[in-house]
Amino acid sequence: MATIFSKIAAGEIPSYCCAADEEFYAFLDINPMAKGHTLVIPRREVDYIFDLEDDELARLHVFAARVARAIKKVIPCVKVGEAVLGLEVPHAHIHLIPMQSERDMLFSNPKLKFPEEEMQAVADAIRSNF
Numbered sequence: 001m002a003t004i005f006s007k008i009a010a011g012e013i014p015s016y017c018c019a020a021d022e023e024f025y026a027f028l029d030i031n032p033m034a035k036g037h038t039l040v041i042p043r044r045e046v047d048y049i050f051d052l053e054d055d056e057l058a059r060l061h062v063f064a065a066r067v068a069r070a071i072k073k074v075i076p077c078v079k080v081g082e083a084v085l086g087l088e089v090p091h092a093h094i095h096l097i098p099m100q101s102e103r104d105m106l107f108s109n110p111k112l113k114f115p116e117e118e119m120q121a122v123a124d125a126i127r128s129n130f
């Protein structure tokens with residue numbers, strides 16, 4: 001059975017798309033820790049990120065770096081932080097989170113909610129800077 005993230009990458013479930021190519025897909029986290037919080041996934045279904053082949057893992061990170069640079073242009077922040085958890089969705093993904101301070105990387109923080117139009121505008125801006 002396809003994971004929810006596979007369905008998102010295939011366009012079967014809507015998402016705020018930030019970047020895409022034939023191998024990887026990036027979209028806004030629906031329960032963000034900061035404005036511009038983005039998830040980057042391989043289209044190939046692998047649960048645990050460190051089970052990816054070495055070259056695929058490297059390409060995923062290069063793709064994520066390009067997404068992070070686009071996020072940094074759109075969202076004023078000190079740096080874009082990267083985190084990998086994967087405790088909720090069994091499909092490898094990298095969290096990219098614009099940071100103002102170390103606190104922004106605390107996954108125990110209450111999640112934020114932005115209006116749909118704002119989410120769409122952020123995703124569109126990231127995509128056009130990618």
Ligand code: AMP
Pocket residue numbers: 004015028029030031032039084085086087088089090
């Ligand atoms: P984790 O697997 O612990 O890294 O967490 C999964 C992340 O995916 C959480 O931050 C969720 O908010 C996010 N998430 C779950 N479902 C969706 C969805 N349909 N669209 C965007 N983000 C999602």
